[in-house]
Amino acid sequence: LLPHSGGISLNGKPVTPKQATLALVPQDYGLLPWKRVRQNIELGAKLKGQKLDTRKVQQLCATLELTDVLTRYPSQLSGGQKQRVALARAFALTPDLLLLDEAFSALDTVIKRRAQQLFLAQWQQSPVTTLMVTHDLKEALQLSDQILILTKDQPRLIENPLQEVSFTNRDRPEILAPALTKLEGLVATLW
Template sequence: MSISNNHYQVTNVSYQLNEQTILSNLSFELEPRKIYSLIGPSGAGKTTLLSLLGGLKKPTSGTIETKKGTVEEQKVAFVPQDYGLLPWQTVQKAVVKGASLSQKGKLSALDLAEIDELLKQMALWEHRKKYPRQLSGGQQQRVAIARSFATHADLLLMDEPFSALDAFTREKAQQLFLSRWQKLKPLTVFVTHDIEEAILLSDQIIVLSANPGEISQIVDSPFEDKMNLHENRQSMALFELTNALRGAISG
């Protein structure tokens, strides 16, 4: 499979629900092979913005354009907060089903071999025959992400994918996510309340204010090498930017 090469242009997008403005006049671009994070206080419309990018909702005004046709025509993978796993599907079946639905046909031997490799890389191979109830929260989270990678989507959307995990499990999951992301580099947008996570994992941080949700600033991450999470966590640059963004959100 080729590396994803999609591009999104968001221009003057607003969204209203029951005459309440949730998002107001958003303009930004999403470049291919990059990771973007959305941060901001509760009520900023972060999850709503994911839905707009994924074509699940339509803007009240403004446009979202891509280089590959309409938003609704894009192949999108979504990782919800609750992981969205079906209780009757094993780990392996969940990932295989995600791939087969995306390709709209029977998977080849090569496709199945790639799924096996994906399960191994996401540290799920030994759990492949288990059901969701037999998995820890971290394992369920990795299944949801593995399923999304298996779709070879043009756009990967994740809504607080690591929020339910303890600090140790979260760091491991982040590292596994980044390792796999390097393979095809899908354009990725994720919501998080963890400012440090936003800086470490994404190329750009989009900061939203609340009531209504507006872009207050867009900040580049100082870390080009995302894979060295442990060393980046010790950086003074992380400390300084975390404090600056925390002040921007609270102030």
């Protein structure tokens, strides 16, 4: 790692785990194998000392289609189900900042798109500042407002060219394809 300096702020205040509630959805989902789905969903809020809103958790499970698997262990779930459990755990926490680290990368194309749609549905019900790390430019266009391109020299922040397009229309080929081609060209020139 290279030496660095700077800070992270959210709404003009420094982000610290003691003052802000941070939720992380790691690439490998981060589920505890000895806990059932419901316990994994409730874990973040319990560790943070937040009172769980039972109705909110039920609504999360319904939105993310998890109601039928709440008593199962992670080993009994598909990759898509594990992903949705990790997302439910993050949203049950009521975070100030949601961090997604390649959260959809391990899913096949159909399940990935469905998980993204479920994420968007939940995010639209409970908007939260989200930082998503992805290598998938299509995913960046479909799910973001701004895109930070990390290069070998200087990071570059750009507005998503689809920012004014509703999330439900961003996957339409006539809208997505030209934006994707332009973004791929930009990334190619920066690297």
